[in-house]
Amino acid sequence: MLFHDIKFIPVNSMIDNRTCIQILHRQKVPIHIIRHCAVVARVGCKLADNLRSKGEVIDIDIVRAGGLLHDIAKMQAIENGGDHAEIGARFLESLGYYRVAEIVRQHVFLKEPVKPASSLSEELVVNYADKRVMHTKVVSLDERFQDLFKRYGENRLAIEKIEELYKQVRIMEQLIFSRMAIKPEDIQYP
């Protein structure tokens, strides 16, 4: 079932699909999180593929591995606290996967705020792809953020943080889709 989920993701990088899945299992990442990661990887690859066909320089293998591993420390952070993006990034750095670690580090918040003239990066593509996937379902930004406000908007500060993120991700969406012939709603699963 799991390999069925990811079989359409291209393989050819220093961390192939099988190694990513082995790392996820070794870290005891729950299956529902792995499935979410597999969908994010597929959405990211679809975007990367489209962008590359329009001449953008995006490494599809890095996007795939970053998507597959982005929530590697999610459960660990839920149980023990901490920033799951940073914990996951440091763990991958300890294995020597520095490039993918950076994608994981920036999958919730990008290091630099996005502007309408920002250039695209693998970090941006995975960050955006994650915002389009609620559990294993591809949804609109509106739907995803409604859920985020419901789940995490427990106080004024949290709400403001999510609002800021929402603003940033809408800019990402414009940046990505201004370079492609497809629209946000054309990204479906599978």
Ligand SMILES: [Fe+2]
């Ligand atoms: Fe995620």
